Amino acid sequence: MSSLSLGFRAGFLACLPLAFSVVIFGLVYGLLAAGKGLSVAETVLMSLIVFAGSSQLLALELWTQPPAVAMLALAVLILNLRYLLQTAALKDLLLPLGLPRALIASAFNADENWALTIQALRGPNAACVRASYFMGSAMCLYSFWAVSGGIGWFAGGLVPDPQALGLGIVGTAVFTSLLYGLYRSPADLIPWSAAAIAAGIASLTLPGAWYILIGGLIGALAGAVRDSLKAAKGAVA
Template sequence: MMPNLRPHFTLAGLSHGARAALPAFPGFIMFSMAFGTAASQKGLSLAEAFGLSAFVYAGASQMVGLEIWQKVWSPTTILTIMTVTAVVNARMILLGATLHPWLKDEPKLRTALNLFLITDSGWLINTRYYSEGGRDVGILLGSGLALWAVWLIATFAGFFAGALVPEPTRFGLDLVMPIFFGAMLVPLWKGPKPALPWLVAGAVSLAFHTLVPGYLFILAGAVAGVIAGMLIE
């Protein structure tokens, strides 16, 4: 019997997708617990931390958002966190575009849910499945729901773990975010030449952070890194 190469949705695909996401669980758990811990130390309430994980659901943006988080909000700080989040998450536009052949005939509500749940790890799992001839959209949704649930549970656990430590600097917990982002670069290393945009982005960010008040250094570093990458290529 020939496999069904047209996109389709099955309930069996949901459970298959959840199982396919298992290899990504350890990374999700560690990252989300780190966020929960950092949110607790930053002074966020459990509802605020849990809400960020549930509705923003973007690890890097959540971490960066903590750096900008204020007790009292103003239009300027709201605009700042919106801009930074948009810049950090801009890659999701490209990831979502690659799913168009798979989702183009799906109901709009299910498509919106799939796009909300997409992550770097989920995208890798599912694009591999698609490239091997799989077309069951249930696997995309099942893996996305499983990873989202793990993210929420680990945020909850991380928040209470952080609340148990009254002096985070004493144990080096204030270094959770910079260490995590540094560790994220390790698997991306492809040699000195592809890493040059990292160096440019870091140097420009540092210069802007030193000379210009506020969080413009994040946007400046991102733009500089993109331009450097384009010139190198």
């Protein structure tokens, strides 16, 4: 088996536990899509084209007949701007593919496989992690997400009120586990806390999903300042 196939396989298998949790999101998305009048083909096609659970759920929340396309596009754009920050952290991994392929690969970035790849790059086998690992984890999520959305659509008539099941807690549990995997030292709490505080304030004072981008930017800035101070301290020593 080639190194490319081994990397893809490793990423796919490493992402399986997260993919099973994503299935619950997919089922809820399918349920909501059916309730909004989308066909099963439209439901699955949105997952294949957009591949962003939070954005798809937001779009369904704002869905009207006929759809307000401009408003939906703007809301989803704001929500997905965080991926610019995430994929920037993967540039050294993806750019060896060449710019066109790197851009295509970045379209398959999601919060879960991004965090998994970053964790692998910080692990003991970081030197062996290639773009194939990232794509393996991405394809794992991609397939589970699309299929679960279709299943959720067919189950739509069986669950009249999916929100009443309290499935929203799954998202919190997944992202908490991702943070745990990324934690290296108490210094990590500085950008995380800054991001959480900024996002919390923004969510209370600004409409829509701007708090996600603001939290990400403030967290990135805090992390950059932390690293700069650490480097300066090391240079003086």
